[in-house]
Amino acid sequence: MLGRQQAPTVLLGTALVHVRDTIGSCQTVRALIDSASQISAITSACCNRLGLQPSRWTVPVTGLSGQKVPDVQGIVQLTIQPRDKPTPAIQVKPWVLSTITSDMPARQLPVQVRAKCSHLMLADPSFDEPAPVEMLIGADIFPQVWKNKCSSLGPGFPSVYSSVFGWVLIGPVQEHPDIGAQSMLVSLVSSMESIIERFWKAEEPEAAPPQFTEDGLCEELLNSDMRKDQAHQPSTYDG
Structure with a gap:
């Protein structure tokens, strides 16, 4: 079983961000950072947790290969910020969708990946554990959250990129057998x-x-x- 080859894992950048709910309190939301998306999005379940009421919107949303995204429930306006400080407070109008993507990453990452970045303040401390994605940070606000620093963790490991939320890991992950x-x-x-x-x-x-x-x-x-x-x-x- 251990000798069987698995499909390579490509880690996409995730971050835990603070989002203000309807009463002004900050709640933690797990977000996927994707500069290739023209819009930002939030799941309907997360929207309900925050007590936000979507505004009706009829413009169609398309995904990969031009496929129409079903069940678009509207659009909301909210503010996101880092977990450790109140600034920057970024205004965003995400689309409300029933789901954004499946759990990420698809499977538990090798422990060697976490060991490589244990000295960094990570945007998502649980980046290596499969968990739901509640929000998508797209290109509409990407320039406000991204910084210009990047560092490689070495061959077979992803790279780390700086953001206002902390360091974000992105890239292919080589399988390290146990x-x-x-x-x-x-x-x-x-x-x-x-x-x-x-x-x-x-x-x-x-x-x-x-x-x-x-x-x-x-x-x-x-x-x-x-x-x-x-x-x-x-x-x-x-x-």
Whole structure:
């Protein structure tokens, strides 16, 4: 199983941001940062949690390959800001959609990725754990959240980019096999072989009975012939 190749994981940038609800309190929202999207968006579930009422909007929204995005519920106006400070406070008008994307990342990332960036203040401290995306930060406000710093974590690891929310990880992730899991499988195979060997030792006799061996059969035939000869010999008596 461990030898089977998996599709490469490409990490997209996520951030935990503060969004003000209808009473002015800040709530944490997990956002995907995507400069290729012309609009920003928010899920209807997150919109309800914030107590925001969407305004009706009839302009169609299209996605990848020109596919029409279904169930557009309107548009809202809100303010987002970093979790650790009140500025910058960025005004945004995201579209309200039933869903934005599936959980990201698609699967748990290798622990080596987290170890590589443990010294950084990350925009999403749980970037390596699959979790829902509640908001999409698109190109309409991308220039306000992005900075110009970038650093590579090394071959096989994503790069980190600076933003007003902290460092964001983006890029392909090479699979790093878990040595412990490999050792466990090898140990399991060894244990199975040992069990089978003990089973056959318990089922087989220590040695075959003499009558089933070649030497034993020859000896039995010889003894049988001798008994027959003795039976046919005449008896002699001394007179």
